[in-house]
Amino acid sequence: MIHASHEAVMVDEVLENLVFKQNGKYVDCTFGAGGHSLEILKKLNKEGSLISIDKDETVSINLPSHFSDGRFSLIHDSFSNLQGIFEDEEIDGILVDLGISSTQLDDPNRGFSFQSNGPLDMRIDSSKGQTASEWINTASKKEIEDVLWILGQERASRKIASKICQSREKQTIESTKELSDLILSCVSKKSKKHPATNSFRAIRMFVNNEIQELQKVLEAASYVLCCGGRIAIISFHSMEDRIVKRFFQNKDRIESTIKFNYIKEKFLKPTKEEIENNPRSRSAILRVAEKVC
Ligand SMILES: C[S@@+](CC[C@H](N)C(=O)[O-])C[C@H]1O[C@@H](n2cnc3c(N)ncnc32)[C@H](O)[C@@H]1O
Incomplete structure (x- = not known):
């Protein structure tokens, strides 16, 4: 089963800081194996909704039955197109869990890993x-x-x-x-x-143009979020985290002048226990901020 091997990172911290409205409209920009999406859906009530996005079309193969839920939909697109996808809509919360999933990394045919031999592809889409x-x-x-x-x-x-x-x-x-x-x-x-x-x-x-994609999704998120709406970004690389941090400080913007305030701490790291259970989480950094209007 293709969706079995990726373990979602910092789930409790994401839920606690991002999902503040049970009847809200949420977007998971990086569906992957659906770990975060599933937990977000569980926290929403029957008026809430979740739209998940992934650039990799294969994530929708063998979608587990808990995603057959009227409150959920899955879109194959790049998260940099966020503004185009949600043109006239207001979103309460956006999650971006950067990089690739273990499912993608561990598949030799995708060519992401030096651990097994395969074609040197590395395209997410x-x-x-x-x-x-x-x-x-x-x-x-x-x-x-x-x-x-x-x-x-x-x-x-x-x-x-x-x-x-x-x-x-x-x-x-x-x-x-x-x-x-x-x-x-x-x-x-x-x-x-x-x-x-x-x-x-x-x-x-x-x-995969990952740095540019990140810069674009931050900009786009600042427009599609409602006032007080929140964005959570999990990065695994100091360069990505620096971009997120500077964006929240109003620096290095492309165009947006919208302000953000951190929710509680400036950043969160996985607990020791999580790192022991899931060593791939060790370099994760989570930043959650709310749009100020
Ligand atoms: C770390 S995984 C997400 C795992 C997911 N949170 C979970 O719980 O299973 C990142 C996912 O984002 C997707 N992705 C990477 N860059 C993307 C982009 N620019 N637009 C949309 N999806 C992207 C990848 O295909 C991958 O499935």
Whole structure:
């Protein structure tokens, strides 16, 4: 069953801080395996509603029966289109749980992971856009180096970019194993972390335009939320969290001048217990803020 393996992160904290109105209209921008969506639905009363979005069309395959609920609907789209989707509507709460799910990461055919061999794809929406393999076999050395350094903070970015360019002259790089082996030949294994972790994450973020998508959803959310409406963002990367933090501080905006106030703390982290039960939650940071009008 495709939806079984992703465990939703910081569920109690999301529910407590985001879902303040049982008859409200909520949007889960990142449905994934539906963990957060299900808990939000449980907290709403019969007048409440939840619209969930995901860029990956496969999330709707084998949807569990608890989503056959008149209060729920699922849309296949990018969350950056939030304003287009909810043009004349007012939303009470928006959740954005960034990145990809364990279900996507653990599927070798999606090409997100160095842990198993598969085609080097990495697209969240497999129906469009350039695959990681197409990009890595055509991008300039400088572009690869910049992506690995800026999005991955990979210290060996220059060495890895050179190795990729040398290697692809002989044979194009098509699989996750080929890329992972290339990286391993450039980076020494000093910590518990796999040497390809930073590079794979950076390439995934680049292929899916993740930074721009985040900037756009923050802007769009500021328009579609009602006064006092709340937004909760879970990020797993310091660059993403910095964007969220600065947005709430009214900085680095594209256009919106709408103000936000944090709900209680500026940010929340998973409890020790959650990290023990779900190690993938360890780098999560949750920020929840309300729109001030
Ligand atoms: C961390 S998972 C969410 C897990 C979910 N909260 C749960 O409880 O199962 C992130 C999800 O967001 C989706 N996603 C990533 N970028 C997106 C975007 N720009 N627009 C819409 N969905 C996106 C991914 O396909 C993935 O399913």
